[in-house]
Amino acid sequence: MNILIIGSGGREHAFAWKITQSKNCTQLFVAPGNAGTAKIAQNLPIAVSDFTKIAEAVKEHNIQMVIVGPEDPLVKGIVDFFRKDKSLKKIKIVGPDAAGAQLEGSKDFSKNFMQKYGIPTAASQTFTKDTLQEGLAYLAQQSLPIVLKADGLAAGKGVIIAETHEEARQSLHEMLAEAKFGDASSKVLVEQYLNGIELSVFVLTDGKNYKILPEAKDYKRIGDGDKGLNTGGMGAVSPVPFADEAFLSKVEEKVVKPTLTGLQAEGIKYVGFIFVGLMNVQGEPYVIEYNARMGDPETEVVLPRIKTDMVKLMKATAEGKLDKIKLAVHAKAAIATVVVAKGYPEDYRKGDIMVIPKPQKDTILFHAGTRLAERDIVLTNGGRVIVSVAMARTLNSARQKSQRLAKNIIFDGKYFRKDIGKDLLKYLKGEKEDI
Known part of the structure; x- marks a missing residue:
């Protein structure tokens, strides 16, 4: 094929x-x-x-x-x-199709969808430029922090968590009155802040049948300790230690099944991946967002853990025969460390020559923002340049391998987080922090 x-x-x-x-x-x-x-x-x-x-x-x-x-x-x-x-x-x-992709393409659509089909999510209200004053008044009544989300696609940068009412007012004004994110912020959701820990669950569906793929946790902030600006993702881990069988069972019953039931009720034959961004709030799943595709860099830790033939899996999905395929998953942990260009996530350099090490056993390098020049020279060509992935029996061992490989990648101004997966070691008995 x-x-x-x-x-x-x-x-x-x-x-x-x-x-x-x-x-x-x-x-x-x-x-x-x-x-x-x-x-x-x-x-x-x-x-x-x-x-x-x-x-x-x-x-x-x-x-x-x-x-x-x-x-x-x-x-x-x-x-x-x-x-x-x-x-x-x-x-x-x-x-x-476009109707199904609205789950990601419109935060307002997805929020209304969740409320209609009883899927747990944060309380919110949507405002436009014409209702800006109502939005400002609404903000004044909300507890802090408060979340503001551009309705449309904004390259992963359309979400602001405001710590003060002044910051919230200024952000809402910039998004609606000044079109900070262009058409994406012609509508803005003002949403309750959920206090918990994030993870993502991935569903593959043929429109009727479904498979739940390995879960993952990504790291959005540019700096160690989750400090600094939001990015497209600086790393990812799978499996997620705090997402035990009981929690994932709740996700399936309270989120996955009603989501698929809702899509069918809306007359949407959804074929493909549903990325469910979740918050684990004291053991209960709340949906933060849907994406209509696999996440990045989460894909880089999810796919290496899947044993099943990917072509068979994709073909069965497209043909509506996903119930005929068995999904097999590796028990090993996978960790991805994203190596980025100087300046990312703001203005960043391009065109730097790269020296790329040969991956060792149980490690993989996935290119992101790269391009080939003459004589097979690889140049940087994006903010997120290359992803260092490692698998191991333990999360900490995978972490060490991923970090070592990231250190050996060479180009001017390279940067990567040193703490991907470090926060999860406390959930695992006997795994100590070595690096």
């Missing part, structure tokens, strides 16, 4: 790495891909939202299955585009 992955980050390199392990993959293409995918697949220089050129490539390369990595083409309706074209209708595609 010829397969196309759409996207260019660490998530897509992880999918490519996993898919190339399957004997069911004949040829693999990635659009547009990066320096890492170029070594194991054929990169196609096509933007993720250029549906016409993607369709041309599908026909030219006799592609039979498409896996959509990032949210932007999903929200813009790539699945609908394929379904409306008679020549593309039979192509298997893993990803929800």
